[in-house]
Amino acid sequence: KAGVTQTPRYLIKTRGQQVTLSCSPISGHRSVSWYQQTPGQGLQFLFEYFSETQRNKGNFPGRFSGRQFSNSRSEMNVSTLELGDSALYLCASSQVSQGSTDTQYFGPGTRLTVL
Amino acid sequence: AQSVTQPDIHITVSEGASLELRCNYSYGATPYLFWYVQSPGQGLQLLLKYFSGDTLVQGIKGFEAEFKRSQSSFNLRKPSVHWSDAAEYFCAVAEGNTNAGKSTFGDGTTLTVKP
Numbered sequence: 001k002a003g004v005t006q007t008p009r010y011l012i013k014t015r016g017q018q019v020t021l022s023c024s025p026i027s028g029h030r031s032v033s034w035y036q037q038t039p040g041q042g043l044q045f046l047f048e049y050f051s052e053t054q055r056n057k058g059n060f061p062g063r064f065s066g067r068q069f070s071n072s073r074s075e076m077n078v079s080t081l082e083l084g085d086s087a088l089y090l091c092a093s094s095q096v097s098q099g100s101t102d103t104q105y106f107g108p109g110t111r112l113t114v115l
Numbered sequence: 116a117q118s119v120t121q122p123d124i125h126i127t128v129s130e131g132a133s134l135e136l137r138c139n140y141s142y143g144a145t146p147y148l149f150w151y152v153q154s155p156g157q158g159l160q161l162l163l164k165y166f167s168g169d170t171l172v173q174g175i176k177g178f179e180a181e182f183k184r185s186q187s188s189f190n191l192r193k194p195s196v197h198w199s200d201a202a203e204y205f206c207a208v209a210e211g212n213t214n215a216g217k218s219t220f221g222d223g224t225t226l227t228v229k230p
Binding site: 004031032033035042043044045048050055056058090092094096102103104105106107108109111 | 147149151156157158159160161164205207209216217218219220221222223
């Protein structure tokens with residue numbers, strides 16, 4: 001099976017702009033989670049989508065949003081970009097089957113630089 | 116709220132020496148614990164996970180971890196380190212074995228391997 005893919009891999013934006021990142025989960029996986037990784041804050045949970053619904057949410061401002069499509073692909077959007085949004089954004093997918101232990105598989109990440 | 120502490124920010128070991136990376140967690144119920152490895156510019160790769168059963172867990176690349184409930188620890192070990200093990204290692208905890216999609220990560224431990 002193909003792994004989790006994220007596009008684009010690298011992105012440069014300026015303050016005030018908005019950005020959309022895409023994540024394609026492993027085939028058959030229904031949950032997609034997003035994490036932000038920065039040197040200062042480490043890995044922080046943004047949100048999780050399952051069956052097109054946001055199932056969990058981290059402590060990020062409303063400028064960060066996401067959605068999931070019927071084929072489980074997910075996008076996250078950041079509006080009004082700030083310098084502090086520069087980070088590696090990681091997507092992870094998991095199968096979420098009844099009665100089985102869940103495991104996340106991570107994509108390579110999208111490196112966002114805000115100038 | 117759950118939390119994870121990795122006391123060692125940076126560890127240096129000689130190639131062929133043994134390795135132990137420490138992880139302490141805080142979680143009220145039965146934790147679902149993970150160790151991941153991240154190479155520069157890459158996503159996270161799962162090394163091993165623990166939810167229940169034998170408290171000594173075997174993972175990929177010759178790694179193992181031991182869950183000690185009394186010490187709230189889940190330390191990662193490897194008997195003989197290879198130069199290719201140089202990377203950053205993350206311990207994580209999730210709320211139950213069906214909710215891996217919302218994991219809390221430690222700050223990571225960077226491993227340097229001396230020839």
